[in-house]
Amino acid sequence: MKHMTHNGVEAAPAGTAGTAAGVSATERAYAHVKGCLLDGSYADGELLSEGEVAAALAMSRTPVREAFLRLQAEGFLRLYPKRGAWVVPVSAAEAQALLEARLVMESFAIDKLAARGRDALRAVGADLAAHPAAFHGRPMDEGERHAADRDFHARLVAAGDNPLISDQYDALRDRQVRLTAIARRVDPDHAAKVGDEHVAIAAALREGDPERAKRLLRAHLRGSLLRLGITPGPLFAESSGAAGPAGAAGAAGADADADATGRAD
Amino acid sequence: MKHMTHNGVEAAPAGTAGTAAGVSATERAYAHVKGCLLDGSYADGELLSEGEVAAALAMSRTPVREAFLRLQAEGFLRLYPKRGAWVVPVSAAEAQALLEARLVMESFAIDKLAARGRDALRAVGADLAAHPAAFHGRPMDEGERHAADRDFHARLVAAGDNPLISDQYDALRDRQVRLTAIARRVDPDHAAKVGDEHVAIAAALREGDPERAKRLLRAHLRGSLLRLGITPGPLFAESSGAAGPAGAAGAAGADADADATGRAD
């Protein structure tokens, strides 16, 4: 099967020119394969071979092998000895797990922020309120919007000030790209909705209300799942849920405003 | 510098015997280097070279290279181009981040369990109550006790039924081994204390009280930090904290029983 190359380098003579652009061959191989993985050029369950990819990129098998290894560590591939690299399929179950993990990590950031004091909360809230992903005046194209969305959430997680969690969060976001690339159902006013939700989350933080922020965040991620056509699990329940107020039983009725997200500005 | 080999294979002729025990050379290299990393044979900041390790294990540099790559992905090494593999130092800040991440993931498991219903909670509680790590009648040796402790927590996380989080949790535990191997301050009745805390957590789950379980878990991990001589951050605060009841202000005084851990059986 033939695939488009993913970084423009496209089969340079490579005899003596070798590492054309100064960027390492391993990096090029990684970027190419990951690109194909993310945009769906490599289908679920496909069996890749080092030699095939190496030939397509006009390099030896060594850098491709290293790229495969890295992608296996990231959960995109599974390497079967003497057989090939298997493209791990994405499933509804994985989407659920993915969004759950995101919910946990982003909620952590809010919690830690709250534990650091109201001022920290408000500062981050103000910062996020000014973020492009929380501003929907000017229309953005697909890629731009996606990057902004991703950055918004990355900043939120970064506010948790835990490099381990931030790193793991980044890895999760990469995997999610694969999901959304496959499900590709474009909701026309999806962008506006997401923007509103971002605004609401930032507002809750700025007002020093972490519990509301977490509730809104949960609703936001629930939306992502629904957009993928997947039924949200118990952790995404509208009322209480896990990261919610108290026990399972307890404060009810406080969830009604999860949808009545007061526009912030 | 000479290091002990970590898997008994120790410099087989390897000329024609090649893959001695059927296990791949890459696997052997990985196990050896990780072993040295975990038990402190490789010191913080040390600069390893592929060739050195390859020679010590009587294999070519290729498998060692792959092992290094994998260990970099796991956060143990950092590879500097044309210079060597740098042993990432462990720090108090990392310990804090590590335990924070553990708290988040284990709390997630409890939350999800709770969201699945009281029966699920009680079942896992009963399971954990019967776990070796929650039983302190028979004394265990160091290694045995450590394995039991690790398994106890792994089971708790597994109950969250999220493979992504479970995987990331495992990686964190590996890194923690490195920390504890270095700080090595053996508290004589530490084992008994940890056992009691495990019992208390299991009991809380069995009684269907996720909030108490989370509170006890937080105290448990706070203990780990203190044992490492590190001041617990805001998330490990005795009262409320983040994963706690409601907002920052709210139910107070409910934390007194965090120490009055009623013995389970």
Place this chain on the structure above:
DNA sequence: TAGATACAACTTGTATCTAAGCTCGCCGCG
């Protein structure tokens, strides 16, 4: 025709080789 067997094609695993980058110490110069 159904099943077992032998073979061919393809794959990865590992060793080895070449080229190039980085560091550091030596040496000459100001």
Place this chain on the structure above:
DNA sequence: CGCGGCGAGCTTAGATACAAGTTGTATCTA
């Protein structure tokens, strides 16, 4: 005495060669 050039010796990056394992298929037998 301080400082910049320069080369030796280290390191990895990547290519290639070869050995060994796996699978699909053709063929042979009952």
